[in-house]
Amino acid sequence: MSQDNKPSADRLDDLLAVPHAAPPALAERILNNLPPQSRWRRFLDPELPLAWQGGRWRPAATALASLALGFALGLGSATPDEDPLYDDVLVLAFSDSYFETNGDYFDD
Amino acid sequence: MSGALVFASAVAAEPPLSADSDEALMARVAAGDEQAFERLLSRHLDRIHHYLRRLTGHPQDSDDLAQETFIKVWLKARTFRPGRVRVTTWLHRIAHNVAMDHLRKAGRAARAEAFEPPREMAGPDAHGQQAQERQRLHDALSALPENQRSAILLRHQQGLSNPDAAAVLGVSVRAVESLLSRGRRRLRALMDEPVTARCKEQIS
Numbered sequence: 001m002s003q004d005n006k007p008s009a010d011r012l013d014d015l016l017a018v019p020h021a022a023p024p025a026l027a028e029r030i031l032n033n034l035p036p037q038s039r040w041r042r043f044l045d046p047e048l049p050l051a052w053q054g055g056r057w058r059p060a061a062t063a064l065a066s067l068a069l070g071f072a073l074g075l076g077s078a079t080p081d082e083d084p085l086y087d088d089v090l091v092l093a094f095s096d097s098y099f100e101t102n103g104d105y106f107d108d
Numbered sequence: 109m110s111g112a113l114v115f116a117s118a119v120a121a122e123p124p125l126s127a128d129s130d131e132a133l134m135a136r137v138a139a140g141d142e143q144a145f146e147r148l149l150s151r152h153l154d155r156i157h158h159y160l161r162r163l164t165g166h167p168q169d170s171d172d173l174a175q176e177t178f179i180k181v182w183l184k185a186r187t188f189r190p191g192r193v194r195v196t197t198w199l200h201r202i203a204h205n206v207a208m209d210h211l212r213k214a215g216r217a218a219r220a221e222a223f224e225p226p227r228e229m230a231g232p233d234a235h236g237q238q239a240q241e242r243q244r245l246h247d248a249l250s251a252l253p254e255n256q257r258s259a260i261l262l263r264h265q266q267g268l269s270n271p272d273a274a275a276v277l278g279v280s281v282r283a284v285e286s287l288l289s290r291g292r293r294r295l296r297a298l299m300d301e302p303v304t305a306r307c308k309e310q311i312s
Contacts, residue, residue, distance in 0.1 A: 009264065009292070015238075015245050016265035022157035026171055027149055030178050037140050037183065 130195035138185035145182055152196070153178070155266065156203045162261050163207045165250055173210055177203040193275060200266065200276045204258060211254060248298035256291035259284055 126132065130151070136144035156177060161170040180202050188198055249257055255277065262273040263284075274284045 012245075012260065012264040012292070012295075013267075015242055016162075016261065017267060018242075020154055020158035020161070022153045022174065023171060026157065026174060027146075027153055029171075030149060030153075030175050031142075031146060033175065034142065034145070034179065034182055037185075 131190045134185055134188050134190065134195055137182065138188070148181070148195075149178055152199055155196075156199055159200065159261055159266055160203055160207055162246075162249065162265060163204075163254075163258060164211065169210065169214075173203070173206050177206050180206065194272065197268070197272045197275050200262065200268065200272075201278075204262075204276050208254070244299050245295070248295045251298055252291055252294055256287050256294065259287035260291045260295070263288055 128147075130148065133144045133148045137148060153174065157170055157174045160173045160177070161167065164170050164173065177199070181199065184202075188195070193201075249260065252260070258277060259273060262268045262276055263270065268276065270281050270284050270288075274281045277284065277287075279287075
């Protein structure tokens with residue numbers, strides 16, 4: 001093979017960048033097989049400005065949603081009347097010192 | 109600069125979209141507009157099909173993969189991020205991932221067997237010197253590792269820039285340059301090989 005025929009970058013452009021057409025029926029086949037887009041997804045994605053779509057608001061919204069879910073679950077499951085250890089847990093959680101927490105053991 | 113300011117300046121820096129731009133069409137596709145999808149399809153199908161055709165080497169596979177690619181575009185349109193990546197790059201990335209998944213499943217032996225010359229080689233000048241050279245190049249391309257073949261096709265067939273090709277392949281720009289350099293060197297070696305030597309290699 002001559003030097004000119006070796007695939008330099010320009011030569012590759014010439015050889016590879018040739019016109020190409022997909023089969024005529026392919027576009028129709030694709031259009032006929034389009035599944036429906038998810039409705040709930042569209043509901044969750046309001047019509048935001050284009051620059052926002054799929055962008056930076058998503059992580060923040062995800063964090064807020066999980067925080068709200070945590071609060072909801074926490075409020076729903078907090079049943080202090082049914083939990084005999086609830087007061088003890090509160091004392092342990094909010095006391096300032098060991099003696100304040102364990103004072104009973106030293107009071108004679 | 110605070111994050112809010114960075115965000116505001118990034119949004120402000122984006123040029124206004126014309127109604128017929130790829131980005132505007134993508135926004136309409138994301139909202140479920142089938143006419144916009146049809147327009148996007150007619151604009152990009154040939155190019156994406158060409159890439160898949162050369163990457164897989166099989167006409168039926170490339171039809172199926174092009175269909176899978178555009179169905180993913182339809183379903184995932186909302187995940188497209190205008191301003192961060194161009195629509196053509198995003199489409200090529202989806203097509204590339206679809207093709208790589210397919211090639212991994214198909215296995216290398218089946219792929220080598222399936223490689224057929226593209227349709228454009230069977231034109232009226234099929235016996236001409238350039239057609240023969242194209243055929244040799246096609247054979248050599250089919251022998252390249254997939255990442256080198258992808259880089260060569262994206263750069264020289266699809267006309268993507270190195271940064272765009274890097275975004276499609278999910279690697280750094282330097283990695284693309286390296287893939288291109290090694291790919292061209294390997295192509296040169298393969299095209300210089302006498303046909304008989306290559307036949308022996310294939311038989312063995």
